[in-house]
Amino acid sequence: MNRRVVVTGIGLVSCVGLTAEETWSSLVAGSGGIGPITRFDASAFRCRFAGEVKGFDPEQYVPRKEVKKFDTFIHYAVAAAKEALDASGLEVTESNAERCGTYIGSGIGGFAIIEREHEEFLKGGPSRISPFFIPAAIINLASGCVSIKFGLKGPNSATATACSSGAHAVGDSFKIVQRGDADVMVCGGAEAAITPMGVGGFAAMRALSFRNDEPALASRPFDKDRDGFVIGEGAGVLVLEELEHAKARGAKIIAEVVGYGMTGDAFHITQPSENADGARRVMEAAIRDAGIEPQDVDYINAHGTSTPYNDKLETLAIKRVFGEHANSIPVSSTKSMTGHLLGAAGGLEAGILALAIERGVLPPTINYVTPDEDCDLDYVPNEARHKTIRYGLSNSFGFGGTNAALLMKRFEE
DSSP: OOOOOOEEEEEEEEEBSSSHHHHHHHHTTOOOOEEEEOSSOTSSSSSSEOOOOSOOOOGGGSHHHHHHHHHHHHHHHHHHHHHHHHHHHHOOTTTTTGEEEEEEEEEOOHHHHHHHHHHHHHHOOGEEETTTTTHOOTTHHHHHHHHHTOOSSOOOOOOGGGGGGGHHHHHHHHHHHHHTTTTTEEEEEOOOSSEEEEHHHHHHTTOBBOOOTOGGGGGOOHHHHHHBBBBBOOEEEEEEEHHHHHHHHHHOOOOEEEEEEEEEEOOOSSOTTTTOOHHHHHHHHHHHHHTTTGGOOOOEOOOOOSOHHHHHHHHHHHHHHHGGGGGSSEETTTTTHBBBGGGGGHHHHHHHHHHHHHEEEEOOOTOOOHHHHHHBSSSSBOEEEEEEOOOOEEEETTTTTTEEEEEEOOOOO
């Protein structure tokens, strides 16, 4: 019999807040964090705005002498993990450390470090490359640093499945705990790709919005006038725990994870399949894994990137999965406020989904002004809404046709 898995801690770092509570409060208020890029001179770039994390001090989480040894995405991961573990009340000791693991994904990893070290190489040759370059940049060091800092000796892994990375990390961790390979998993995603090559690369492929004159209005999922996504950054980390383990220590239970799906489009390197087949099948897989019916789902936190293809085809996928019930399911995209955190998006949005279920509040899709005939569902436009959620779904889709869906439930004994 599968073990039950619950969420006992959440840590979030985003452009709308440095903690889970700050982020949640901003989202419920419909307050976005998109603005002009300040990290570098973006005046020559086609896109000059992003969802930058503001006021973050890595020295609160990493010793000063080690800050420059690691890329910013690792700093974000450690900060979110610390908040999640503190919120969970879990004490990691020698007696339980081998049953506590970590699994944190990233779509890109240490872009800023790679760019910095390449500049040093060009200036002075290979002798200028830092000995810390490789561990500072590679994707699994987010998970590795969290494991080392908090003494987590159980499963230690990472995902690099583009914009599905964080969701796959949470889903895989759910399965690790469910089957008994660990009692606790600290899991999610982290990303910090607001760099010249990151912004320039996505702009070159015309994936970004170019609404430079009004950046706060640029991320507008499902709106007819959407023109691309807004790059964001940050981290979302959850503590997943086996139910009896959580109850035995008196942990507060936020939500229960009950289903996980993963599929491949086998269609195109960047575009979703034309009939939304992969997105349809991944939602069906999560629903099937949970052992429920489609009509049991009360809310969907959409992938909702604000790109023309994604929003149209995600809407189609929802209709194909839920039929007539699709018209009565609220669907919102919190990327309208946070931007798209790439590999961290699934972790952030899993945390948001858990909080929505616990608190009975649906965060809105802001900047929704002009309806699109291809996007005609209830997108919780512009204002949060109170609603009891028994089952909620979170979607994440990535380049290469990789898809993930997480299904959570309001906790009941």
